[in-house]
Amino acid sequence: MKSFELDMKRKNLIIILIDGVRLDRALQSEVFKRLASKSISFPQTITYAPYTNSAVHALISGSYGNRNGCNSYWHSINFKREFFKTLTEYLHDVGYYTYADVHSDLVLPNSGFDEYMVFDESLVDLKQRHSNLFEKMKAKNEENQNFFLYLHYSGIHTGIMNSVLKAYNNYSEEYFANRKFNEKRYDDLFRMAEEYIEMLGKKISDFNLWKDSIVLITSDHGISVGEKFGERAYGAFCYDYTIKTFAYYISSDFEPKEIQGQVRHVDFMPTILDHLDIELDKNFKPLDGVSLIPLINGKPFDEKIAYTETANPLDANAPPKKPNTKSVRTSKWKFILNEYNNSRELYDLENDPDELENIAGNGLEMEEVLFNELNKLQKI
Numbered sequence: 001m002k003s004f005e006l007d008m009k010r011k012n013l014i015i016i017l018i019d020g021v022r023l024d025r026a027l028q029s030e031v032f033k034r035l036a037s038k039s040i041s042f043p044q045t046i047t048y049a050p051y052t053n054s055a056v057h058a059l060i061s062g063s064y065g066n067r068n069g070c071n072s073y074w075h076s077i078n079f080k081r082e083f084f085k086t087l088t089e090y091l092h093d094v095g096y097y098t099y100a101d102v103h104s105d106l107v108l109p110n111s112g113f114d115e116y117m118v119f120d121e122s123l124v125d126l127k128q129r130h131s132n133l134f135e136k137m138k139a140k141n142e143e144n145q146n147f148f149l150y151l152h153y154s155g156i157h158t159g160i161m162n163s164v165l166k167a168y169n170n171y172s173e174e175y176f177a178n179r180k181f182n183e184k185r186y187d188d189l190f191r192m193a194e195e196y197i198e199m200l201g202k203k204i205s206d207f208n209l210w211k212d213s214i215v216l217i218t219s220d221h222g223i224s225v226g227e228k229f230g231e232r233a234y235g236a237f238c239y240d241y242t243i244k245t246f247a248y249y250i251s252s253d254f255e256p257k258e259i260q261g262q263v264r265h266v267d268f269m270p271t272i273l274d275h276l277d278i279e280l281d282k283n284f285k286p287l288d289g290v291s292l293i294p295l296i297n298g299k300p301f302d303e304k305i306a307y308t309e310t311a312n313p314l315d316a317n318a319p320p321k322k323p324n325t326k327s328v329r330t331s332k333w334k335f336i337l338n339e340y341n342n343s344r345e346l347y348d349l350e351n352d353p354d355e356l357e358n359i360a361g362n363g364l365e366m367e368e369v370l371f372n373e374l375n376k377l378q379k380i
Contacts, residue, residue: 010276011251012141012213012325013091013148016200017059020156020234021219022186026246032233035201035217037256038210039046039248040296044262046306046329047221050242051235052157053106055220060086060108062269062287064307066323066378072311073235073319076106085284087269088112091148092264097140100150103132109150113114121154123164127199134200138207153196155257159189160233168232171315175232210278214275215250216268217353227354235244235319236312238327238336243308251275254296262331264306307377312340328374335360335370346370 026041027033030269036043047057050064055068061084064271065071069078089112092098095231098113103121119129130151140147163185168175177272197217209219222242234242247268255277266289273280274291288307295301309323324340334355336345346360346367 009144010094010146011253012137012146012209013096013272013276014137014204014213014215015148015150016153016197016215016217017056017151018156018197018217018219019151020160020221021193021245022222022225022241023244023246024241025187025190026219027288029190032246034380035197035248035250036246036258039250039375041186041256042247042249042259042263042292043258044260044331045218045247046262046264047243048244048265048308049195049235049309050065050221050238050308052220053104053164056107056152057109058288059218059220059268060088061267062087062289063285064288064377065223066265066307066309067285067288071309073148073320074321076109079109081109081111082129083280083285087272088148088150089144090273090281090355091276092277095146095166097145097147097156099133099136099147100152101130101150102150103154103157105306108150113214121158126153126155127196130196131199131203134203134207137209141207141209141212151319153193155192155196156186156223157191158199159185166232168269169315170230170232170236170313172232175311176226176229179226186223186225186307193289205374213250213251214272216272217250218265219245219246219270221245235310238308238310238325238334239366240334240349240353242257243327243329249296251291252362259295261301261303262306262329263292263296264289264304271280272297303331305373305377309378312338314340326374328377329368331364335367335374337374338372339370342372 047055049055053076054065054070063084069080088142092112093316099115100113101117222350270289271292276291306329309326311323312325313319327336332350334347343357344360347355
């Protein structure tokens with residue numbers, strides 16, 4: 001394996017976030033397998049939040065929402081810019097041209113972007129729109145201008161919003177009684193995401209951008225197809241079908257391989273900065289994430305506990321303003337604290353990956369160990 005050596009010219013950065021991809025579908029997909037084969041693939045990537053806004057804020061800032069202020073659906077405006085410097089701002093400060101294309105200005109902090117565009121997800125052809133953007137990035141690259149391009153694919157989100165979120169509630173008997181139809185609905189949307197990502201991969205190849213760029217492809221969260229009564233899509237619970245996702249980190253500086261250990265979305269911001277030899281600004285708060293470069297280079301690396309939280313709306317029309325469901329996770333164990341009904345859940349993920357048997361309350365030492373870890377993380 002080739003270890004990282006800094007080029008004289010820094011690499012571009014392309015982040016492609018495919019909203020709402022289920023990990024099981026990504027692992028089965030030939031399109032996604034081809035991406036994995038050319039990447040450092042992380043099939044056990046844990047999101048901070050099982051919904052978009054807080055998940056993306058955590059990804060781009062390397063910090064959990066309970067510290068950066070974006071810990072609720074509606075708290076994007078509370079992001080603490082004075083305390084947390086984003087990946088975009090770091091890149092802009094060292095001369096990158098920065099461009100974002102998103103479906104809502106709540107998704108991503110706009111500070112540091114030269115251009116921050118918002119599209120109407122109900123009208124836009126994202127394949128064509130984002131294909132055209134690569135023409136612009138190609139020109140920047142040919143001018144020897146480093147760029148950071150953030151693309152948000154919302155096709156799955158749009159489909160689920162229209163056909164599930166607007167049609168059912170979290171306790172709809174009709175929805176949960178039709179698991180096969182739910183899966184077919186999701187798979188139809190996923191196939192469009194495959195076409196999109198295949199098109200972008202071809203554009204990157206056609207414009208010879210793989211060798212000059214770091215490309216990070218990931219999802220913000222998964223989508224329920226009816227696994228647990230009380231969650232028709234995402235954002236209600238902290239089960240793995242929504243919080244466990246993937247990340248493909250592609251760079252000519254590294255040989256492709258799969259890393260099975262647990263990592264977290266918050267780790268990719270410091271990883272990218274480390275890769276690009278950009279030092280953290282000590283005038284800002286420390287990050288929750290850590291660089292994965294040592295792990296990629298095969299050096300000893302201690303797995304970090306992943307913290308996730310969300311605001312379960314229960315039977316309300318909108319989620320509460322504060323998280324009421326929280327979890328900590330290792331590769332082997334998951335502990336969930338449901339504050340809305342004061343209940344606990346503990347899962348042995350090695351033997352029960354689908355989280356079917358709650359073994360909390362059986363006197364296992366691991367329950368208290370993880371409960372204490374959760375208390376530490378939620379109070380930071």
